[in-house]
Amino acid sequence: MNKSEFAELVLMRLNVIGAGEASEAQDNALVQQAYDFYHAELLERAIANWSADAIPDRIAEPLAQCMKVRLTAQFNSSATFDRDSWMRAERALFDLLANKKTENPTTAEYF
Numbered sequence: 001m002n003k004s005e006f007a008e009l010v011l012m013r014l015n016v017i018g019a020g021e022a023s024e025a026q027d028n029a030l031v032q033q034a035y036d037f038y039h040a041e042l043l044e045r046a047i048a049n050w051s052a053d054a055i056p057d058r059i060a061e062p063l064a065q066c067m068k069v070r071l072t073a074q075f076n077s078s079a080t081f082d083r084d085s086w087m088r089a090e091r092a093l094f095d096l097l098a099n100k101k102t103e104n105p106t107t108a109e110y111f
Contacts, residue, residue, distance in 0.1 A: 001054070001055045001056075001057055001060050002053060002054065002055075003032045003035060003036075003052070003053055003055070004028060004032070006031075006032075006035065006055050006060060006063070006064065007023065007027075007028045007029075007031035007032050007035070008022075008023050008028065009060060009061075009064045010031045010035075010064045010067045010068060010071065011023045011027055011028070011031060013064050013065065013067075013068040014068055014071060014072065014075050014076075016075055027075075030071070030074065031067065031071065034067060034070060034071055034074075035052070035067055036052060038066065038067065038070065039052045040052075047094065047097060048097075049097070058096060059093060059096050059097065062089065062092040062093040062096055063093055065089040065092065065093075066086070066089045066090055066093055068089070069081070069082060069085045069086045069089050070086070
């Protein structure tokens with residue numbers, strides 16, 4: 001998924017646009033800019049393992065939820081940042097990105 005498609009997904013989650021509607025260029029650019037900042041933060045924390053321009057489909061939804069929480073106040077003036085929602089959204093994203101255990105046994109080398 002590219003950044004523009006991802007921005008539209010976030011705008012749908014924010015109820016700014018409906019399914020199948022096109023977003024306004026300003027709204028799309030705002031989401032993309034916020035995503036670029038968050039992606040850079042995730043890279044700095046060694047969490048992101050994908051290019052900013054190619055969002056893997058398997059993480060698009062939890063990532064969109066993170067962006068929704070971050071941007072809610074920008075698109076709804078009566079809303080405030082909800083730390084609990086942020087923690088849940090980011091935890092769901094991190095769970096998907098975590099290295100999973102494999103069924104392959106490992107061997108120890110003793111010197």
